[in-house]
Amino acid sequence: MTGAPAREDLVRRATEAGPVLRRNAAWAEDNRRLHEETIEALAEAGVFRLRTPRRYGGHEADTRTLVEVAAELGRADGAAAWTASVYWIPTWMAAHFPEAVQDEVFATPDVRICGTLSPTAMAVRAEGGIVVNGKWGFVSGAHHSHWQEIVAVVIGQDSEPEPVMALVPMSDLTVIDDWHTSGLRGTGSVSTVAQDLFVPAERVMPLGAILQGQHADGANAGSPIYRSPLLPVAAASSVGTVLGLAKAAREVFFERLPDRKITYTGYASQSAAPLTHLQVAEATFKIDQAEFHAHRLASTVDGKDAESASWTIEERVRARADMGAVCRLGKEAVDILATASGGSSIYSDVPIQRITRDVHAVNQHALMHPNTNAELYGRILCGLEPDTLYI
Structure with missing residues (x-):
């Protein structure tokens, strides 16, 4: 090979x-x-x-x-x-x-495998596997997927509820076309439903094992990229989109700039206005700062992988904090450039309006929300235990 x-x-x-x-x-x-x-x-x-x-x-x-x-x-x-x-x-x-x-x-x-980390389904054990019933929302890319990774809580009379993750073919699920949103509309993040779905035991793993990056066997144990726990990996996998959206906003702003004036002012060219200079400088600094956090996050994950090093709680939480910082800074940069783009930018053929809605949608994601991640990081810095398993 x-x-x-x-x-x-x-x-x-x-x-x-x-x-x-x-x-x-x-x-x-x-x-x-x-x-x-x-x-x-x-x-x-x-x-x-x-x-x-x-x-x-x-x-x-x-x-x-x-x-x-x-x-x-x-x-x-x-x-x-x-x-x-x-x-x-x-x-x-x-x-x-x-x-x-x-x-x-x-x-x-x-x-193509879509998925979710939300345990919004229930399961019971059956001979040779589990039977799942439930619904998952925000399943991006479901229309084009071959498999879905699902999360369910297995319940039993003689055992504590156990969250598990499983792999199921998309043909075993029902797709609910309910993705009517203001942003990230093109992702097709629909809902999927399982009804009395039997999943063989070999395609089921404890969610905790995946969160910790534990392997079911040694087939991939020698590869560095599979060594870290899930949440830092997921965080590093997600931030590039926000960085790209912020850069796209800057690019489309400058593409339109030469032909724009500031209506109802004396500026025949927007590029001559000191306000414009301040706006593009501030937006660019924020993009640079977002890139720093994205690269620090990736460098931390890749460095830990290469060394097979263990993660401290603070390092794992900082990974989420870096992700939140990228989201916040990227959104702030886009908002500045969108504000500077004038009334004509609300037309649907001007990309910055879609970019703005997309970056706002990313910032609303439960695991990426800047405020949630900053609070979690501050909690750890203050010596408290994390109040979530998703680190």
């Missing part, structure tokens, strides 16, 4: 996919899912194989690569970047299952 492509090559491929993503971004928003041509372009760029084990033709890319690839995709279409980054996380999780399960899942070229 040939070696995995270098980071620069994977980022270049993502950049080259950009024109297809831009061309289909408005269609994706109108139709509330990614265009098939976008899916094909992402597959051609190798995006869906970034976290797949090498023995199945994957790249086993580190999280710094994920940040840079998602940033390039986000410059073209935030929905495409978000969906790709969501696929990376369950794909990484699938690599923790027994090898026979991996053989089944990764038999599909460019396999």
Whole structure:
């Protein structure tokens, strides 16, 4: 097998996919899912194989690569970047299952696995597995997925409730087309439902094992990228989209700047106004700061992976704090540039209005919300225990 492509090559491929993503971004928003041509372009760029084990033709890319690839995709279409980054996380999780399960899942070229961490379903044990009933929301990319990673709580008469994670084919689930939102519309983050769904025991793992990065067998134990606990990995997998959206906002602002004046003022050119100078400088500084937090997060995860080092509670919480900082700073940068874009920017053919709505939607995500993550970090810095398992 040939070696995995270098980071620069994977980022270049993502950049080259950009024109297809831009061309289909408005269609994706109108139709509330990614265009098939976008899916094909992402597959051609190798995006869906970034976290797949090498023995199945994957790249086993580190999280710094994920940040840079998602940033390039986000410059073209935030929905495409978000969906790709969501696929990376369950794909990484699938690599923790027994090898026979991996053989089944990764038999599909460019396999796409959607998922959730919300335990919004219940399950009972049955001979040879579990039976699941429930519904999951915000399942990004479900329309184009082959498998879904689900979370359910197993209940029994003689045991404590146990949260588990399982892999199920999309054909076993019912898709509820309920994704009617103001932002990230193109992600198709619909709901899915399981009704009396039997899942074989080999495709079920304790959620705690995945949160801690424990393997069911040793097939991938030698690979650095599968060594860290889930939440720092998920955080590093997610921030590139926000970085890309912020950079896209700056790019589209400067594209429109030469032809814009400031209406009802004496400025025939917006670029001559000191206010504009202050706005673009402040937005650029915030993008730079967001990039710092994104890269520090990725460097921490990749460094821990390379050294097989254990994580302290503070380090794990700081990973979420870095993610929250990227979200906050990216949103603030976009808001500044959107405010400076004038009344004409609210037309649907001006990309910054979609960029603004997309970055606002990301900031509302329960695990990415800046306030939630900052509070959690401050709690740890004050010597208290974390009040969540999701670290």
